[in-house]
Amino acid sequence: MDQAEVMERVVKILTPWAKDEQALASVAMETSILDDLKVNSARLVDVVIAFEDEFDIEIADEDVDSVNSVGDAVQLIQGKLG
């Protein structure tokens, strides 16, 4: 699965939780999930579980700590997919 496809699916998962529609419309790899998309930090676990279900992967608590941007999420997922 290439990066563009992973990113498209990641953004689709983030959409219901993103509160900043402008940031969502111009989302890029550098877009911050919490600061730019304004996803509630308490809901991050739901987002990560959605990633697990979408890509059939397992994500550890520690993996989530390094996910700040959409690009971080894409790279994490691509790493898990191998």
Added chain:
Amino acid sequence: MQTSSDAARLPRGEAFWHTCQRCVVALCAPLWVPAAAAVLRFVSGYRIRDLRRVRAEFDRILDEASAPMLICANHLTLIDSLLIAWALRSPWRYLLHPASFPWNTPEVKNFAATPRQRVLAYLAKCIPIERGGGGEETARVLRRVAFLLSAGETALLFPEGGRSRSGRVEPAEGGWGVGRILASLPRCRVLCVYLRGDSQHGWSDLPAPGERFEVRMACIEAKSDLRGVRRSRDLSQQVLRQLAQLEAGYFDDRQ
């Protein structure tokens, strides 16, 4: 109190600074802990219903401890940590048993936004956390809480993350930080504490002067067969559901 055999670890530097704070807190506690209790009781006029029973129950639970114990509570005001600490033990017993005075993790913007606030938070056994902050920083705070629990100390956390905007425990709205700590300390018990004043209908900065509080407690050992983040969320949810149960009992008894 015996410590868990599967202690959470901190880098040596962080463990050193944690020990420093613990020592400074212990030295300064006689100066402010009794004074804080006096302010709650005689200036604000707060009362805890069945205070002796609440404290006896806490003592019993602590005495039974052979594993780390985390205190988790519902969250309605900015001084819930102080109220709960006051309810669970007298200031004098805290001075004799300093490890039982819980650490807590207040929001940076409420309690550690200025240098003076940061000093006061440091002396008050606080580890400020930035809600919604970067994952690494939050993870660092959670690791430190797991470490101090494994070392036989106690901590008080609010699994809802912030003050409940609905005025009720909402398990679906809770975070997963508590679950991460519990996942790293498999034998850790959780003392769920429900605190509510007679006239508290929702959240606020402070309770009304003269408020009468009721405290309900239940001790659980959350367990989960799930893995990864699902495990952490499951563990957090178990704690939140227990708090919601305590709340349901509180309101049922008032009808």
